[in-house]
Amino acid sequence: MAANPRIKLPETAAIGDVIEIKTLITHVMETGNRHDKTGKPIPRDIIHAFVAKFEGKEIFRAEFGPGISANPYLAFHMRVPGPGVFEIAWTDDHGVTTVATAPLKLV
Amino acid sequence: MPDPIDISILSRREFIAAGAAAAALAPFVARAEDPAPGTPAPSQKFKDDFARIAGSANPIEGKIMVDLPETAENGNFVPITIAVDSPMTDADYIKAIHLLSTENPAAHVATFHLSPVNAVARVQSRMRLAKTQDVVVLAEQSNGEMLISTTRVKVVIGGCGI
Numbered sequence: 001m002a003a004n005p006r007i008k009l010p011e012t013a014a015i016g017d018v019i020e021i022k023t024l025i026t027h028v029m030e031t032g033n034r035h036d037k038t039g040k041p042i043p044r045d046i047i048h049a050f051v052a053k054f055e056g057k058e059i060f061r062a063e064f065g066p067g068i069s070a071n072p073y074l075a076f077h078m079r080v081p082g083p084g085v086f087e088i089a090w091t092d093d094h095g096v097t098t099v100a101t102a103p104l105k106l107v
Numbered sequence: 108m109p110d111p112i113d114i115s116i117l118s119r120r121e122f123i124a125a126g127a128a129a130a131a132l133a134p135f136v137a138r139a140e141d142p143a144p145g146t147p148a149p150s151q152k153f154k155d156d157f158a159r160i161a162g163s164a165n166p167i168e169g170k171i172m173v174d175l176p177e178t179a180e181n182g183n184f185v186p187i188t189i190a191v192d193s194p195m196t197d198a199d200y201i202k203a204i205h206l207l208s209t210e211n212p213a214a215h216v217a218t219f220h221l222s223p224v225n226a227v228a229r230v231q232s233r234m235r236l237a238k239t240q241d242v243v244v245l246a247e248q249s250n251g252e253m254l255i256s257t258t259r260v261k262v263v264i265g266g267c268g269i
Contacts, residue, residue, distance in 0.1 A: 018226040031235075033212050059224050067208055067216030069184050069233040069266075076219070079226035 002027045002047060005100035007088055012107045013080050021052065021060075022075040025090050025098065031066035047072055049091040054104075055084035080104065149241070153207060153214035160205050160215070160245055166255035173244050173258045182236040182266030191228035191246045191254065195221075201228035203247040210240035235266035 008022040025047065032044025050062040050072075060076045072090075083106050091097045149157075174188035193201045200223045206216040219230045228246070236242070239261045246254040 031212070059222070061220040062230075063218045065213045065215050065217060067206075067211050067213055067235050069235055073231075073233050075231040076221075077225050077227045077229055079224060081224070 002090055002092055002096065002098040005088065005090060005098050007086055007100050007102040009086070009102055009104055012105045014107050015080050015082055017080050018077055019080060019104075020075055020077050021086065022073070023050075023052075023088055023100075024071065024073045026071050027090070027092065029064075029066065029068060029070040029072060033066070045093050047090045047092050049089075050074060051089045051091075052076070053087045053089075054078065054081070056087075080106070082106075149209040150211075150214060152212075153209045153243075156207055156215040157243070157245075160207070160218075161253055164247075164251065164253035166245060166253040168255055170254050171244050171246055171256035173242065173256050175242055175258050175260050178261040178263065179236055180263045182238070182262040182264055184266070185234050185236050185260065185262075186231070187234050187242070188231045189219075189229070189244055189246075193228045193248070195223050195226050195228055197223050198249075200249045201246050202249055204228065204230060205245040205247070206232075206234065207243040207245070208234070208236060208240055209243065211235065211237045236260055236262045237265045238262050 003026040005025045006023065010019050013019045027047050028045065029047065030042055030045040034042045036042055044066065046064060046066055048064050050064065051058060052060040059078050062074060064072060083104065085101055085103045087099060087101050089097050089099045170192040172190040176185065179185045189204055191201045191204065193199065195201065201221050203221065204219045207214050208216055216234050217232065221228055242258045242260055244256045248254065
């Protein structure tokens with residue numbers, strides 16, 4: 001289960017600035033290689049897809065394998081084209097997508 | 108190993124040339140046939156994933172800056188920053204950054220897709236390392252060329268739930 005998606009942006013930015021977008025979500029990122037106490041394999045359950053949009057337009061995308069740590073953290077950059085809202089989507093192995101949004105405050 | 112060269116039948120010039128060629132090959136021969144004890148060996152999964160991602164490209168070293176700890180105390184949680192030197196213009200940008208591990212159970216750790224809108228080809232995340240191994244970063248340029256960087260990380264306590 002994914003929980004508590006977070007997006008961290010600079011407090012303010014100007015058009016043309018290159019800003020860093022930091023993202024974090026709570027998720028176990030179960031590799032599928034582990035066994036429970038009874039020796040039964042624990043099925044793989046990871047966030048495998050990450051999509052970032054700004055004003056509805058895709059700006060960054062990633063695919064994760066089980067080699068990404070629990071509670072996946074990801075930071076990337078964007079040149080600010082104008083005012084708008086970020087929309088970040090994390091999709092897990094159950095096909096469940098968790099979405100978070102954050103408006104960018106311009107100076 | 109190639110047959111040993113009989114020095115007595117070579118001229119001085121040939122002898123020097125043969126020595127230079129052998130010296131140039133030495134690091135590869137040493138790597139391929141005589142791994143030092145404890146030296147990581149890439150898994151078959153790594154070789155398969157690398158071949159699938161690199162395709163027919165012949166990756167060139169350079170332009171990639173990978174920030175990883177030399178020694179990771181906890182392999183479950185290894186911070187990594189990847190930055191590729193690129194103007195990130197419509198004519199010349201980094202399309203994708205692929206992150207691989209030579210000895211994790213799943214070699215392909217992540218792929219990040221970029222475009223000129225990102226302005227800088229720089230990503231930061233946290234990865235798992237099952238044991239001491241090499242972290243390989245492949246960066247795909249808009250002209251189809253591929254860049255590569257390899258970083259050895261010593262792992263004290265392995266990750267990946269093994």
